[in-house]
Amino acid sequence: MSEPGVAIIGVGMTKIKEHWDKSIVHLLVESGLEAMDDASQKEEIHAENIDIGFLGIAYAGSVLNQRHIGPMLAEQVGLASARAYHIPVVRVESADASGGFAFFQAYLAIKSGEYKIAVVSGVEKLSDYQGITYITSSSLDREYEASLGGTPHAMAALITRRHMHEFNTTREQLALIAVKNHENGFYNPKAQFRKKISIEDVLDSEMISDPLRTYDFAPETSDGAATVILADSRLAKKYTDDPIYVLACAGASDSLALHNRKNFVELKSVVQAAKNVYKKANITPRKVDFVEAHDFATIYEILAYEDLGFVKKGKGGKAIEEELTTLKGEIPFNPSGGLKARGHPVGATGVAQIVESVLQLRGKADGRQVKGAKIGLTENIGGTGATAVISLLCNGDAL
Amino acid sequence: MSEPGVAIIGVGMTKIKEHWDKSIVHLLVESGLEAMDDASQKEEIHAENIDIGFLGIAYAGSVLNQRHIGPMLAEQVGLASARAYHIPVVRVESADASGGFAFFQAYLAIKSGEYKIAVVSGVEKLSDYQGITYITSSSLDREYEASLGGTPHAMAALITRRHMHEFNTTREQLALIAVKNHENGFYNPKAQFRKKISIEDVLDSEMISDPLRTYDFAPETSDGAATVILADSRLAKKYTDDPIYVLACAGASDSLALHNRKNFVELKSVVQAAKNVYKKANITPRKVDFVEAHDFATIYEILAYEDLGFVKKGKGGKAIEEELTTLKGEIPFNPSGGLKARGHPVGATGVAQIVESVLQLRGKADGRQVKGAKIGLTENIGGTGATAVISLLCNGDAL
Numbered sequence: 134m135s136e137p138g139v140a141i142i143g144v145g146m147t148k149i150k151e152h153w154d155k156s157i158v159h160l161l162v163e164s165g166l167e168a169m170d171d172a173s174q175k176e177e178i179h180a181e182n183i184d185i186g187f188l189g190i191a192y193a194g195s196v197l198n199q200r201h202i203g204p205m206l207a208e209q210v211g212l213a214s215a216r217a218y219h220i221p222v223v224r225v226e227s228a229d230a231s232g233g234f235a236f237f238q239a240y241l242a243i244k245s246g247e248y249k250i251a252v253v254s255g256v257e258k259l260s261d262y263q264g265i266t267y268i269t270s271s272s273l274d275r276e277y278e279a280s281l282g283g284t285p286h287a288m289a290a291l292i293t294r295r296h297m298h299e300f301n302t303t304r305e306q307l308a309l310i311a312v313k314n315h316e317n318g319f320y321n322p323k324a325q326f327r328k329k330i331s332i333e334d335v336l337d338s339e340m341i342s343d344p345l346r347t348y349d350f351a352p353e354t355s356d357g358a359a360t361v362i363l364a365d366s367r368l369a370k371k372y373t374d375d376p377i378y379v380l381a382c383a384g385a386s387d388s389l390a391l392h393n394r395k396n397f398v399e400l401k402s403v404v405q406a407a408k409n410v411y412k413k414a415n416i417t418p419r420k421v422d423f424v425e426a427h428d429f430a431t432i433y434e435i436l437a438y439e440d441l442g443f444v445k446k447g448k449g450g451k452a453i454e455e456e457l458t459t460l461k462g463e464i465p466f467n468p469s470g471g472l473k474a475r476g477h478p479v480g481a482t483g484v485a486q487i488v489e490s491v492l493q494l495r496g497k498a499d500g501r502q503v504k505g506a507k508i509g510l511t512e513n514i515g516g517t518g519a520t521a522v523i524s525l526l527c528n529g530d531a532l
Numbered sequence: 533m534s535e536p537g538v539a540i541i542g543v544g545m546t547k548i549k550e551h552w553d554k555s556i557v558h559l560l561v562e563s564g565l566e567a568m569d570d571a572s573q574k575e576e577i578h579a580e581n582i583d584i585g586f587l588g589i590a591y592a593g594s595v596l597n598q599r600h601i602g603p604m605l606a607e608q609v610g611l612a613s614a615r616a617y618h619i620p621v622v623r624v625e626s627a628d629a630s631g632g633f634a635f636f637q638a639y640l641a642i643k644s645g646e647y648k649i650a651v652v653s654g655v656e657k658l659s660d661y662q663g664i665t666y667i668t669s670s671s672l673d674r675e676y677e678a679s680l681g682g683t684p685h686a687m688a689a690l691i692t693r694r695h696m697h698e699f700n701t702t703r704e705q706l707a708l709i710a711v712k713n714h715e716n717g718f719y720n721p722k723a724q725f726r727k728k729i730s731i732e733d734v735l736d737s738e739m740i741s742d743p744l745r746t747y748d749f750a751p752e753t754s755d756g757a758a759t760v761i762l763a764d765s766r767l768a769k770k771y772t773d774d775p776i777y778v779l780a781c782a783g784a785s786d787s788l789a790l791h792n793r794k795n796f797v798e799l800k801s802v803v804q805a806a807k808n809v810y811k812k813a814n815i816t817p818r819k820v821d822f823v824e825a826h827d828f829a830t831i832y833e834i835l836a837y838e839d840l841g842f843v844k845k846g847k848g849g850k851a852i853e854e855e856l857t858t859l860k861g862e863i864p865f866n867p868s869g870g871l872k873a874r875g876h877p878v879g880a881t882g883v884a885q886i887v888e889s890v891l892q893l894r895g896k897a898d899g900r901q902v903k904g905a906k907i908g909l910t911e912n913i914g915g916t917g918a919t920a921v922i923s924l925l926c927n928g929d930a931l
Contacts, residue, residue: 194625195594198669200670218800237622238622247643275596279597388607
């Protein structure tokens with residue numbers, strides 16, 4: 134494989150939790166400075182070296198009545214020097230996939246040849262807000278789904294019921310996803326939940342939307358920020374001996390409303406975006422060593438097994454039962470703990486997935502390290518999958 | 533000049549007005565179909581030919597409690613075929629500059645070589661909403677400016693006072709901007725206001741924020757959508773004999789809050805973005821034949837004369853007095869009528885500026901045509917200039 138044109142040279146992330154004592158700006162600065170520091174292994178990177186910025190944020194702008202948050206990043210995240218102060222910073226919103234789509238735009242910006250170094254941050258802070266479900270339901274079709282009481286949790290339950298009906302997926306299989314992701318998150322110092330749980334914990338947890346219970350879902354409030362610094366590959370080695378490459382990145386859309394889709398049990402946006410990245414990188418799923426998937430609810434990780442091409446449609450439940458996707462399995466899913474245990478700081482989630490993948494590909498993921506990982510895939514979806522964005526990353530050993 | 537890599541092959545726009553009878557989707561579909569039709573001069577363009585979409589929308593998502601509007605575009609704007617249904621559509625938000633930044637992203641997407649044809653739409657619909665000023669003030673710094681009563685209108689008044697103080701800019705000079713833009717808008721069938729006005733009309737209109745009056749501002753409610761289809765230049769001639777080229781496109785940022793800037797009378801974001809596009813296109817402002825500028829308030833057009841390099845700082849008032857920027861002047865500004873008379877459908881404004889420029893460069897702008905126009909510039913700013921995005925377009929005669 135020849136060297137891809139876009140590389141990642143630095144990553145940073147706050148701890149994910151309810152940050153009652155920090156503002157959006159605090160969170161951005163913290164993750165931004167960590168990423169700048171991380172990108173300064175061989176030569177110090179300065180604000181003046183950054184050419185363009187992207188910011189993924191889904192709801193916090195509405196919550197704070199502060200839109201136009203792009204320039205806040207330019208102003209605050211260590212970019213306040215004369216030149217960099219005026220770099221463009223573009224805010225991207227695609228519900229839960231905001232961070233992933235911001236990364237996608239940064240990738241295109243470097244690929245265009247017009248910019249050499251880009252910074253991408255994702256951030257969300259919902260802990261100040263009462264009534265989060267009302268606001269997160271705006272990622273669904275408001276007119277027919279949300280206005281009639283549909284919530285992201287209820288929609289996930291609909292999908293689950295259908296998957297159970299069509300493929301005999303069991304309640305226990307779903308629970309195993311949560312158990313696995315809590316197991317992984319235990320080894321992630323930045324995870325929101327570092328607590329191992331049992332199948333019984335999941336099955337005994339409070340019912341949210343039948344058949345899904347509390348432990349089937351990502352936490353409702355996860356505050357945090359994540360930052361990634363990308364560079365033209367030709368420049369990357371100036372800053373690091375260990376650049377991580379972007380093999381491919383692609384997005385796709387589907388109908389906003391679930392009822393407009395032909396079926397519930399396949400996310401066409403994921404299927405399409407996956408097809409595109411595999412084709413662009415000229416690899417098959419077999420080449421992938423681990424996946425950071427969008428397990429907003431346990432069912433979404435089962436769909437990911439299938440829609441990303443690791444198992445046939447309907448075999449997702451079996452895959453977790455057979456431990457295919459545990460840390461020591463054939464294709465580990467969510468070594469970070471996933472949305473379930475690392476947490477789901479909405480606009481930051483897609484960027485956090487990239488951060489985890491970079492650590493894995495550098496071999497620096499400590500207790501949750503996927504051994505010998507060379508190629509990683511991130512899957513970030515918005516709402517019930519009306520948008521999806523997928524990236525394939527690799528380290529130098531894969532080339 | 534060699535042929536630039538990115539071309540515009542089709543444009544469409546709704547009439548700008550208070551569209552009480554149409555939804556966001558209606559408006560998007562209307563402008564989208566017009567653009568598809570416009571791009572089908574030589575060969576019909578189909579949904580399957582579109583590779584990626586971008587959507588500029590500032591506030592309507594919050595107003596409707598509908599975020600995640602990107603996929604609505606994919607689903608609704610004639611893209612419902614099997615393949616195109618799943619194209620990625622990325623929503624970009626940068627307050628008033630959302631449309632311009634969406635265009636910027638589409639430009640980068642084509643430049644990256646990863647996509648051949650992109651559609652960009654901008655849309656806004658605020659006429660259903662009570663309390664627009666509260667929501668548009670979220671483009672300012674909420675914590676210090678907006679929460680203390682600052683509004684986009686009041687901030688413009690502060691800038692105006694300072695400009696008057698430093699450069700003896702007069703109330704009459706400001707009024708002349710509104711008079712000129714209403715004169716131009718009279719000839720634009722899609723303009724919100726097609727009514728010529730006098731200096732007295734401006735000076736006698738209701739005071740909004742001293743010294744600025746009703747006629748100094750863009751209308752508070754302008755609903756509408758605009759769509760532009762971009763293509764790799766090598767593909768463009770398949771669809772049209774008259775492609776319009778993107779010579780350069782660049783964005784820049786500044787401090788969100790006015791009080792964090794060194795001065796009020798220069799928009800550094802505009803200065804920086806202008807410097808970048810002139811450099812990229814290797815031209816001076818003298819080569820530009822017309823400008824679509826962001827005259828949210830009359831003062832902003834005066835600043836644009838200066839910050840875009842057409843007159844020295846402080847000479848903007850004199851420029852309008854000497855009719856430098858009228859339709860028959862040396863450098864016509866806002867032939868469309870500008871935000872003042874065409875209207876300011878927030879997220880659509882940046883795209884509407886591109887639509888007007890394309891019509892001008894095709895020589896199809898009827899009564900408001902700038903004679904022999906070969907190169908046009910668009911200037912789209914967010915809030916009080918915390919973001920700015922500038923494009924330089926040209927027709928085949930400029931090459």
